[in-house]
Amino acid sequence: MGLTPPRLELEHVSRVYDGQRVVDDVSLSLAPGQVTCLLGPSGCGKSTTLRIAAGVEGPSSGVVRIDGQVVADGTLTLPPEQRNVGLMFQDFALFPHLDVAGNIAFGLSVPKAEKAARVRDLLTRVGLTGYERKYPHQLSGGEQQRVALARALAPRPRVLLMDEPFSGLDNRLRDDVRDATLDILKEEGTAVLLVTHEPEEAMRMADQIALMRAGRIVQVGAPYNIYNTPVDKDAAGFFSDINVLHSSVKDRQASTPFGRFLTPGLVDDADVEIIFRPQHLHLDFDRKDGPPRETPERGSPARGHVLRARFIGNQSLVEFEMEQDRSVIRATIPGVFLPPKGTPLWLSLRRDRCFVFPCAHQTKVSSPFERDYPPHSA
Numbered sequence: 001m002g003l004t005p006p007r008l009e010l011e012h013v014s015r016v017y018d019g020q021r022v023v024d025d026v027s028l029s030l031a032p033g034q035v036t037c038l039l040g041p042s043g044c045g046k047s048t049t050l051r052i053a054a055g056v057e058g059p060s061s062g063v064v065r066i067d068g069q070v071v072a073d074g075t076l077t078l079p080p081e082q083r084n085v086g087l088m089f090q091d092f093a094l095f096p097h098l099d100v101a102g103n104i105a106f107g108l109s110v111p112k113a114e115k116a117a118r119v120r121d122l123l124t125r126v127g128l129t130g131y132e133r134k135y136p137h138q139l140s141g142g143e144q145q146r147v148a149l150a151r152a153l154a155p156r157p158r159v160l161l162m163d164e165p166f167s168g169l170d171n172r173l174r175d176d177v178r179d180a181t182l183d184i185l186k187e188e189g190t191a192v193l194l195v196t197h198e199p200e201e202a203m204r205m206a207d208q209i210a211l212m213r214a215g216r217i218v219q220v221g222a223p224y225n226i227y228n229t230p231v232d233k234d235a236a237g238f239f240s241d242i243n244v245l246h247s248s249v250k251d252r253q254a255s256t257p258f259g260r261f262l263t264p265g266l267v268d269d270a271d272v273e274i275i276f277r278p279q280h281l282h283l284d285f286d287r288k289d290g291p292p293r294e295t296p297e298r299g300s301p302a303r304g305h306v307l308r309a310r311f312i313g314n315q316s317l318v319e320f321e322m323e324q325d326r327s328v329i330r331a332t333i334p335g336v337f338l339p340p341k342g343t344p345l346w347l348s349l350r351r352d353r354c355f356v357f358p359c360a361h362q363t364k365v366s367s368p369f370e371r372d373y374p375p376h377s378a
């Protein structure tokens with residue numbers, strides 16, 4: 001017996017419009033019951049990828065499979081209704097002339113009693129029991145979204161494709177609807193491909209995030225891994241504010257106000273950027289007995305002076321000018337921490353949360369010998 005094929009599989013899929021490759025060699029695989037978020041900035045090709053998975057358009061090249069069956073390649077494109085996929089888009093698009101029960105039952109071709117039972121079951125799951133006879137215009141945005149979800153799930157699709165399905169909802173409602181939607185999707189065991197440009201939404205919803213940029217998938221992984229081991233500076237910066245230290249390589253290390261960092265795979269004089277998030281800074285007050293001690297976890301502390309501090313909700317954002325090179329570093333601190341301008345403080349970094357990348361314009365990158373060479377300790 002062979003292995004169970006992925007529920008949805010895209011293999012080297014590309015799409016060219018007017019000579020421009022808007023989806024570029026995308027490969028992606030979704031297991032049953034898995035939520036995959038296609039995440040990226042506006043115009044990077046997310047919706048086009050989703051439309052290719054749906055069968056609304058064909059790929060210029062590459063193959064799409066559902067449960068191992070080819071549904072599109074360079075020549076064949078099965079239409080959406082022959083793929084057993086559910087679709088859910090931003091504007092929900094409920095049928096205004098059908099009531100809630102009619103909307104949910106629309107795509108169901110099963111006996112009447114079975115249809116009614118499925119509608120009842122889905123209404124319970126989406127928390128809308130008793131809403132059968134209401135019409136879309138009588139529902140709130142969140143209720144309409146839940147009816148749209150029930151309608152998409154009614155025929156038990158093998159794959160559910162969702163394009164920014166929560167973007168029409170206001171912030172507070174969105175969190176509740178997202179959580180409820182996730183519970184239902186998990187119960188149904190459908191494989192979900194969800195398009196979003198919001199990193200928080202992807203972090204909250206996804207089992208797997210596929211980060212897209214300029215038509216290509218640049219990184220795929222679980223939210224924790226994508227956040228904590230970004231593939232490059234832009235991937236790190238997509239999820240949060242970042243600090244960037246500039247340096248260059250000397251003897252396989254880069255010096256910074258916070259001590260030295262190893263630079264595996266980079267040759268001498270290569271320009272590098274050391275990236276870290278504002279929440280990974282640790283602050284200490286100035287002391288009489290000199291700087292706080294250097295530790296392997298936090299490296300050497302560096303002194304900075306507060307430029308400004310603001311309370312931003314459940315944390316404070318403090319900006320520093322570093323004494324050594326006058327660079328500006330931002331730190332976020334839980335709770336209220338608003339030191340006056342000019343206050344000297346010692347800053348240190350969680351070194352396991354720092355990433356060293358060659359500068360984008362870099363020409364002096366790796367040599368296989370450097371990569372294999374045992375690194376010096378920092």
Ligand SMILES: Nc1ncnc2c1ncn2[C@@H]1O[C@H](COP(=O)(O)OP(=O)(O)OP(=O)(O)O)[C@@H](O)[C@H]1O
Pocket residue numbers: 017018022040041042043044045046047048049197
């Ligand atoms: N039918 C089309 N004809 C020509 N160009 C298209 C077509 N559809 C999409 N594009 C172009 O392809 C690129 C990717 O579009 P797509 O809608 O897939 O991006 P996206 O990442 O989903 O963006 P957004 O988040 O803004 O919806 C864009 O530059 C867009 O203008």
